[in-house]
Amino acid sequence: MPIDILMPALSPTMEEGTLSKWLKNEGDAVKSGDVIAEIETDKATMEVEAVDEGVIGKLLVAAGTENVKVNTKIAVLLEEGESADSISADAPKADADTPAATSDAAGGKAREASEETPAAAKVPAQPKLEVAADPDIPAGTEMVMTTVREALRDAMAEEMRRDGDVFVMGEEVAEYQGAYKITQGLLQEFGDRRVIDTPITEHGFAGVGVGAAMAGLKPIVEFMTFNFAMQAIDQIINSAAKTLYMSGGQMGAPIVFRGPNGAAARVGAQHSQDYASWYSQIPGLKVVMPYTAADAKGLLKAAIRDPNPVVFLENEILYGQSFEVPKMDDFVLPIGKARIHRKGKDVTVVSFGIGMTYATKAVAELEKEGIDVELIDLRTLRPMDLPTVIESVKKTGRLVTVEEGYPQNSVGTEIATRVMQQAFDYLDAPILTIAGKDVPMPYAANLEKLALPTVDEVVQAVKTVCYK
Amino acid sequence: MAPAKTASTSGRRSAAKSANKSVSKSAPKEFTGKNTPDFGKDDELHAYREMLLIRRFEEKAGQLYGMGFIGGFCHLYIGQEAVVVGMQMAQKEGDQVITAYRDHGHMLAAGMSPRGVMAELTGRQGGLSKGKGGSMHMFSKEKHFYGGHGIVGAQVSLGTGLAFANSYRGNDSVSVAYFGDGAANQGQVYESFNMAALWKLPIIYIVENNRYAMGTSTARATAQANYSMRGVGFGIPGVQVDGMDVRAVRAAAEEALEHCRSGKGPIILEMLTYRYRGHSMSDPAKYRSKEEVQKIRSEQDPIEQVRQRILDGGWATEDDLKAIDKDIRDIVSDSADFAQNDPEPDASELYTDILL
């Protein structure tokens, strides 16, 4: 069978080019690797090499022809014993609208398909994620006051008991018992095979964690704080979040990246950033940011079991706060479900993580003034439980969001956009978003106070949307 | 390469020696780390004063932290004074300094005002960053001090960039980049080493090996605890220096600066030193024994060494030294008074200095 030589694409974007010169004539023998022609694109002159061996049977496109479309047949190569007579005279014109059908080029076919059947390129609807409701807590379950710190530790310990593939690694997690004492006691119970102190090498150990996860282990990677995860963000996003997709579903990274996020107290600009909205933008990640100890425990257990990479954003200031946690053998909460923290009818306030501390105080004050707030704790930022928010807004017609992070492209502005798109007709006032100020965190005590949101700002915003 | 010589005058540190044997041949011959310290009366008295200022300043900072005047993290430099003082004694105007968050000593040695540093610690308007930076983030363009960085390892690449600028401009300034034994494990350190060696950048990489990164001893964090050898793969010479002996530090600094100024590229000085206090104010330091700390304090204290030599040499009397001590105490008290009474920055500062 004679072999067709096609106009090659010499760059990812090349669609056509000039066949400037033939370096072989009809009747010449060619070996693979021989340069047979020169092609000019708008960017460069490139050489075309023969892939197969044979004799040039026919040159179908004359030297100097411009606008030769990629995949046009430009010559025919004869194999041993074949004659030029066997070549059918179907040489396409150089400016043919339709690229010649080719037998071998998958790329050519794809191109064809997308040009000829635009319908096939329609973006499918994004599938909706079904998330189960919180499990019922059986009546009579004992509730134990627990700090967020203990709840996180208990969650890790329980999951490590349950599954030998779960291990925790990070700076000072083992012998020092955790820089913020979240891993207290784990080294003693699980030993140094599963509770691993790393050098200060965030990018490296995040990558080691992702690699181990790709191999089927279930790492919990602790960042001393998420500020230091910026050293490692490439592995979190480019490796952990994208591998499942890039491998066509063959392998993902069941890994948890956790640690304190956001401002602590007086630690200045480089140690105080809130990454909620950063990570929540990334497809392929789940992002959890709990407020209460019960949520911290139930969601961290879920995160460790989840087959996907989960970014779990904690908060240093919340670590020492106590909340009721149900005393159950296996208390696991669904990732992707918001929790209605307080039912109300006048206005919806949505918050998450440390933002809830402002929101809960504001709600208490507003109650005194006769404003009945429905307070939603998002708990998970990705996937985001928008239906719960929309449902509430349909009832109240008013919405305020509260978070500590920067105001531009915040979680709040995302919620506001989507509520505007999906519940516009139900809104009785513009949505207000309360966030940290648009400044690096200052060190000075007075400026730091000004940079963070305040309870009063939340109260005022709620009053504003209620026209009070 | 002969990177692991001990440039010690006291010969007290034997640990460094045993690690030396394995490396030899490919050494750029020029750098020996064996510069004979020629440290006279004036040098000793100068070093004494400078180190004492840092020590007393840090003690005061610790006290103010305890009183709630300083917030957040506060990392004291007590025990490591000989390193910055010895380096600074060899540097010349225009040489840049950059370091991490344990930076108060570097700033005082660079000649930045004690008032300005202390007022930054208390977050007041008279602080070197107008109160906006805090203990870990201070800078002085005037003194060629480029921070004060809170992210472990970041200053190493930044310092390499300072050296790049020197090379680009063709001046003969040298960049002096300090980092800890813990920071030495960050990847960007080696990315920087490669570029600095490739482009022959004038930079001294100073590993302040104080044996711990927070609660992790060097032995638990690194496969190669001889940090002077960390440049071997890039052809960067290095030496271990007795960082408790200010004479050894200055001698090594002089040779290293000469090496850099003469266009031979980067160099590594591993300063064997020790931090007496916890990592930061909130560190209970359970990872080491009290005896370990006490032994170093009593046998190797950098200030005590100088003091003893001054007295032995008859260069000053006890009374003379007392007068210096008093002078230093006055400077430090003044800085503390200033830092407690200076007002906080004006609220309008919240939105300044974000963009030009």
Ligand SMILES: Cc1ncc(C[n+]2csc(CCOP(=O)(O)OP(=O)(O)O)c2C)c(N)n1
């Ligand atoms: C990228 C990054 N990771 C972690 C930290 C937290 N951290 C601050 S200091 C420190 C230890 C550094 O030790 P070392 O480099 O030896 O310096 P030393 O404190 O001994 O001066 C750690 C882990 C940080 N600030 N930045």
Ligand SMILES: [Mg+2]
């Ligand atoms: Mg150290």
